[in-house]
Structure formats: structure tokens, C-alpha cells
Amino acid sequence: MSDPSPLAPGAIVGIIGGGQLGRMLAMAAARLGLRTIVLDPAAECPASQICNGHIVADYDNITALDELAQRCDVVTYEFENVPVRGVERLVGRVPVHPGTQPLEVAQDRLAEKDFLTAHGLVTAPYAVVDSQDAISGALEAVGGTGILKTRRLGYDGKGQMRITADGIPVDAFAQLGAVPLIVEGLVDFEYEISVIAGRGVDGSMTSFEPSRNEHRDGILAASTVPSGASDAVIAEARRLAALLLESLDYVGVLGLELFVMADGSLLANEFAPRVHNSGHWTEAACSPSQFEQHIRAVAGHQLADPVRHVDATMVNLIGDDVDDLAAFHADPRATIHLYGKSDTRPGRKMGHVTTVTPR
Numbered sequence: 078m079s080d081p082s083p084l085a086p087g088a089i090v091g092i093i094g095g096g097q098l099g100r101m102l103a104m105a106a107a108r109l110g111l112r113t114i115v116l117d118p119a120a121e122c123p124a125s126q127i128c129n130g131h132i133v134a135d136y137d138n139i140t141a142l143d144e145l146a147q148r149c150d151v152v153t154y155e156f157e158n159v160p161v162r163g164v165e166r167l168v169g170r171v172p173v174h175p176g177t178q179p180l181e182v183a184q185d186r187l188a189e190k191d192f193l194t195a196h197g198l199v200t201a202p203y204a205v206v207d208s209q210d211a212i213s214g215a216l217e218a219v220g221g222t223g224i225l226k227t228r229r230l231g232y233d234g235k236g237q238m239r240i241t242a243d244g245i246p247v248d249a250f251a252q253l254g255a256v257p258l259i260v261e262g263l264v265d266f267e268y269e270i271s272v273i274a275g276r277g278v279d280g281s282m283t284s285f286e287p288s289r290n291e292h293r294d295g296i297l298a299a300s301t302v303p304s305g306a307s308d309a310v311i312a313e314a315r316r317l318a319a320l321l322l323e324s325l326d327y328v329g330v331l332g333l334e335l336f337v338m339a340d341g342s343l344l345a346n347e348f349a350p351r352v353h354n355s356g357h358w359t360e361a362a363c364s365p366s367q368f369e370q371h372i373r374a375v376a377g378h379q380l381a382d383p384v385r386h387v388d389a390t391m392v393n394l395i396g397d398d399v400d401d402l403a404a405f406h407a408d409p410r411a412t413i414h415l416y417g418k419s420d421t422r423p424g425r426k427m428g429h430v431t432t433v434t435p436r
């Protein structure tokens with residue numbers, strides 16, 4: 078279905094997924110005068126406290142998807158594991174941005190690596206692993222030390238195992254669920270950055286300055302701008318993000334994670350077809366934020382080239398980090414953002430804080 082003219086205030090954006098990303102998208106939409114309807118099976122999902130309507134149903138529930146298509150002017154999604162056939166149900170009835178192809182590519186690490194390399198981005202060496210017996214040959218092919226990863230449904234370091242040629246557990250394949258895997262060569266990177274980039278319905282593209290990202294236990298812990306990367310690395314990172322946006326004929330914002338090597342070259346780790354945790358600093362440091370940029374894109378509005386007003390560090394509040402906010406409350410440079418989750422669990426993202434300083 079072709080896009081109508083830019084959505085006017087009062088129009089309705091459907092969001093598949095009601096986690097914190099859906100919640101922050103709904104907040105950005107509200108600021109632009111747009112309404113939101115979220116589809117999420119959890120009655121108490123974070124976005125339910127913010128959006129104008131909430132359809133409580135599974136992502137592949139046909140009746141719910143039909144209702145979403147019927148009530149919304151455009152539909153987007155906030156996470157990459159939405160069933161593709163659910164989104165296909167919407168196509169042709171309501172504009173869906175980004176469409177099904179970015180989902181198909183991002184849902185499978187093999188399809189993702191194949192797509193990235195076919196379109197001019199360099200990745201870590203990788204090989205398919207479909208059985209325990211295949212591990213040692215595949216590991217040798219990628220350099221002898223690597224990370225086994227489930228092809229599907231891995232996130233925040235879950236579904237991953239580091240292995241070396243002389244230390245492959247006899248039950249490694251079973252430990253990862255006996256599901257299709259890839260093995261990636263271990264990359265000896267200097268540091269990690271990501272680029273949040275957006276593309277409008279008119280094909281115009283913009284990107285935020287890359288942030289430098291630190292992970293702890295496989296989960297993003299902090300993102301900082303400026304990243305300390307050279308101008309050449311920053312320009313190359315932005316070029317790669319633009320290449321990816323064009324290759325996917327993408328509308329909306331995506332996050333591209335990159336490894337920076339000692340010689341300044343960049344390897345693509347993965348991309349997320351959505352707003353990204355490493356772009357949360359943009360809400361406190363930029364106009365527009367990544368959330369507004371995404372809503373603008375899917376609503377058919379013009380994108381703005383983002384301006385960063387301040388230096389910023391975003392830290393995630395993970396698990397019981399959220400119980401100790403006194404120091405942040407006392408800091409006028411800190412913007413606290415909690416996600417409205419009632420259960421605190423270890424490893425669960427409960428909120429984030431962005432601390433800014435004048436440039």
C-alpha cells in the first residue's frame with residue numbers, strides 16, 4: 078500500500094511490541110500530535126501506560142492484526158523478532174515501515190551476515206554449524222577461536238558460547254538448544270561503536286554521530302558521545318549505515334553495531350531494524366531524538382539532520398540498579414528515564430540515565 082501524504086496530527090501509528098522501545102516511540106509520537114495503538118500480549122507492557130490504545134494479543138493473532146490494520150494509518154515495530162507472517166498480514170492494507178525484508182534479514186544471523194557481505198559491509202568470518210560434528214571444521218574455517226551463536230532469537234549475549242579449538246564442549250550444540258547455529262571468528266577489536274541512522278519515505282538519509290559502547294555480561298552497559306573515533310572512522314561508519322539503509326530500501330531508524338579495528342577499519346557486527354538502546358542518549362542530547370526521527374520517517378514527515386547539543390553518556394539501569402537513583406536525582410546533568418516495569422529481575426533493563434556536559 079502506498080503512503081498517504083505526511084500524517085496529520087491525530088493520525089494513528091500502530092506499534093507492534095510494547096516494551097520500552099515501543100513506549101519511547103509512543104512518547105515521541107505524542108509530542109508530534111500523533112496517536113498510537115500498541116499490539117502486545119502483555120496487559121502491563123511498558124508502552125501500555127503511554128499509548129492511546131492497546132490490543133492485548135499475540136503478534137501472530139490474525140484478528141488482532143486485522144484490527145491494527147483497520148485502526149491505524151501506518152504500522153511500525155519495536156523489535157526484530159516479530160513473526161514475519163504477522164507483518165505480511167498487514168502489508169497491502171496499511172503502510173508498514175520498515176517492511177518485512179529488514180525483519181527477515183535481521184531475524185537470522187546467517188541471512189544477516191550474508192546480506193551485509195553481499196552489500197559491501199565486512200563482517201567477522203562466519204560459518205554455518207548444524208550439528209556437534211560440524212563445530213570443529215567450522216571453527217577452523219573462521220580462525221580457530223570463535224563464538225557459537227544461535228541463528229535466531231539471541232539477544233543481550235544469550236544463545237552464545239565462546240570456544241577454542243582445544244576446548245569445544247562435547248555438548249556445545251545441545252547446550253545451545255540443538256538449533257541452527259553459526260560460528261563467528263573472535264574479533265580482536267579496539268572498541269565498539271554503533272550508528273543510529275534513518276531514512277525517510279522520500280529516500281533522504283541522516284545519521285547520528287556514532288556512540289562508543291561498552292558491554293557487560295553481553296548486555297549494553299554504557300554508550301558515550303563523542304566516541305573518541307577519528308573523523309575518518311566516523312565518516313566511514315555513517316557511510317556504511319547509509320549503504321545498509323539503501324540496500325534494504327528502508328524507511329525508519331536502524332542501529333548498526335560496528336567493531337573498530339586497530340587500523341581504523343570497521344567490521345559490521347549486527348544491525349537492529351528499529352530504534353536501538355545505544356541511541357537512547359539522543360533523547361537528552363539531540364534534536365530530534367532517535368525516537369522522533371523514527372516516528373517522523375514512518376509518518377512520512379521530513380527528517381532533520383540531528384544536532385548534538387552536549388556530550389553525553391547513557392548508562393543502562395539493569396536489574397536492581399534502579400533501586401538506587403539518589404545520586405542521579407541529585408545531579409542536574411542527569412536525565413532519568415524509567416520504563417514502568419513493575420518486576421525487577423537480574424539482567425532486566427529497567428531504565429537508563431543520560432548524563433550530559435556542555436560541549
Ligand code: AMP
Nearest residue numbers: 201224233234261262263264292295347
Ligand atoms: P551480539 O549479540 O552478536 O551483538 O554480541 C554481543 C557482544 O559480544 C558484542 O557487542 C561484542 O562485545 C561481543 N561479540 C559478539 N561477536 C563477537 C565476535 N565475533 N568477536 C568478538 N566479540 C564479539
